[in-house]
């Protein structure tokens with residue numbers, strides 16, 4: 521039993537809340553199933569405090585019987601429209617990574633309205649630095665870290681990497697360089713907010729309208745919250761790399777939340793600013809916003825395999 525009774529009660533509460541957020545968590549069974557998986561998972565250490573942020577924590581999934589052989593590491597940042605989501609409900613992805621001989625790091629970042637997008641970027645940045653400095657203790661190879669994220673998580677890792685590469689201001693300080701990563705894998709992220717109706721992201725979410733409106737306003741009106749816009753401020757061929765030699769952009773034809781051109785516009789900017797970065801795009805015509813990640817959450821064999829394929833691109 522890895523989690524306290526209090527946390528368990530908290531899950532149940534969250535679970536009840538999520539039951540109303542039909543669009544973001546279309547499969548409530550998957551959520552409950554991941555909590556149960558977490559309780560019985562032996563190869564995990566939960567809620568590790570991340571220095572440098574008051575709100576960042578991480579769960580590390582690793583083979584406790586073998587921390588000597590260094591394995592590649594996957595950081596997976598969950599989605600949930602910046603308002604919802606918790607690392608616990610993706611525990612099956614952590615377990616999958618251990619089965620596939622990886623170390624999995626699932627960070628938790630502050631959510632809106634408790635934190636702003638800058639605070640989320642700070643949490644993600646510190647989680648990456650923590651992973652680089654500490655993952656060897658868990659049998660992870662710090663020179664083989666793959667950074668991945670889904671939906672809002674993909675948006676946040678891209679924003680963190682680009683703001684860091686451009687040494688932009690975040691909160692009150694200029695961002696520092698990221699540790700060297702192997703690659704970044706982006707799953708179905710929204711990368712720009714002014715060219716489509718982002719309120720779509722919040723359709724059917726039974727949350728206070730005021731919160732949604734404030735978040736939408738923040739996303740549309742702030743200068744440094746869109747990864748695509750951040751790159752637009754940089755000159756052609758001005759960035760040798762973003763702290764990783766390779767970026768994989770995965771997007772889908774049946775995405776009900778994010779239009780295809782969100783990914784293609786981002787890729788255009790990456791190519792222009794950093795032609796030396798290896799950019800791989802993967803497009804699945806018949807898949808939607810949740811197909812792969814939800815598949816991996818529900819332990820679907822085919823989607824587990826596809827998830828790992830994308831990670832290994």
Ligand SMILES: *[C@@H]1O[C@H](CO)[C@@H](O)[C@H](O)[C@H]1NC(C)=O
Nearest residue numbers: 757758759760761794795796
């Ligand atoms: C990209 O690679 C080319 C060829 O090696 C090099 O001349 C150029 O300076 C590189 N661009 C950046 C921004 O590092």
